[in-house]
Amino acid sequence: GENVEQHPSTLSVQEGDSAVIKCTYSDSASNYFPWYKQELGKRPQLIIDIRSNVGEKKDQRIAVTLNKTAKHFSLHITETQPEDSAVYFCAASMRGSYIPTFGRGTSLIVHP
Amino acid sequence: NAGVTQTPKFQVLKTGQSMTLQCAQDMNHEYMSWYRQDPGMGLRLIHYSVGAGITDQGEVPNGYNVSRSTTEDFPLRLLSAAPSQTSVYFCASSQSGGGTDTQYFGPGTRLTVL
Numbered sequence: 001g002e003n004v005e006q007h008p009s010t011l012s013v014q015e016g017d018s019a020v021i022k023c024t025y026s027d028s029a030s031n032y033f034p035w036y037k038q039e040l041g042k043r044p045q046l047i048i049d050i051r052s053n054v055g056e057k058k059d060q061r062i063a064v065t066l067n068k069t070a071k072h073f074s075l076h077i078t079e080t081q082p083e084d085s086a087v088y089f090c091a092a093s094m095r096g097s098y099i100p101t102f103g104r105g106t107s108l109i110v111h112p
Numbered sequence: 113n114a115g116v117t118q119t120p121k122f123q124v125l126k127t128g129q130s131m132t133l134q135c136a137q138d139m140n141h142e143y144m145s146w147y148r149q150d151p152g153m154g155l156r157l158i159h160y161s162v163g164a165g166i167t168d169q170g171e172v173p174n175g176y177n178v179s180r181s182t183t184e185d186f187p188l189r190l191l192s193a194a195p196s197q198t199s200v201y202f203c204a205s206s207q208s209g210g211g212t213d214t215q216y217f218g219p220g221t222r223l224t225v226l
Contacts, residue, residue: 009152032212043202043217089155093211098162099145100211104154
């Protein structure tokens with residue numbers, strides 16, 4: 001089955017800096033790569049996703065890049081703010097799969 | 113729409129007790145799943161369902177049972193609670209795309225087993 005590795009497990013940045021979280025996947029058939037944000041005590045919620053027919057997708061301060069050849073994808077957050085502090089999960093899945101495979105999460109801490 | 117709802121929000125059990133965690137969704141989603149979240153372990157899949165009457169095991173199914181008699185409801189049963197089942201439990205649902213559709217999570221149930 002699919003295996004998703006996520007790094008780092010913890011990331012600490014100063015407000016205004018950029019943050020990058022990286023994930024690798026094992027199954028070349030995977031074609032959907034979502035990112036979920038989980039604020040403290042809350043549920044995970046989708047913040048951005050990318051499908052394998054594109055290499056990059058942006059939404060304001062958040063962007064995701066995909067390298068299919070290397071089988072890795074990354075979440076980029078620019079101009080970080082304290083409210084970006086949360087746990088971020090990457091995931092991978094393919095057409096026909098019932099459930100995505102999640103990474104173990106990255107705890108992002110943005111210091112004011 | 114209420115989305116995905118879970119009850120209770122908090123629960124304390126003694127070892128050996130049984131209980132059912134409730135999950136319901138009002139979005140007519142085909143796929144539903146249960147995860148447990150432990151520090152440093154991410155979201156681990158317990159059981160999932162691809163429709164009413166169809167369930168299957170995930171990564172960590174031992175000690176848990178599920179059934180899906182309706183599209184809306186997907187309860188998780190702990191048969192004989194153990195301290196190792198202390199965790200936060202999330203239910204999720206998605207549309208017909210399954211893994212390639214957005215997962216909508218419930219608010220979670222924090223379970224402590226003494």
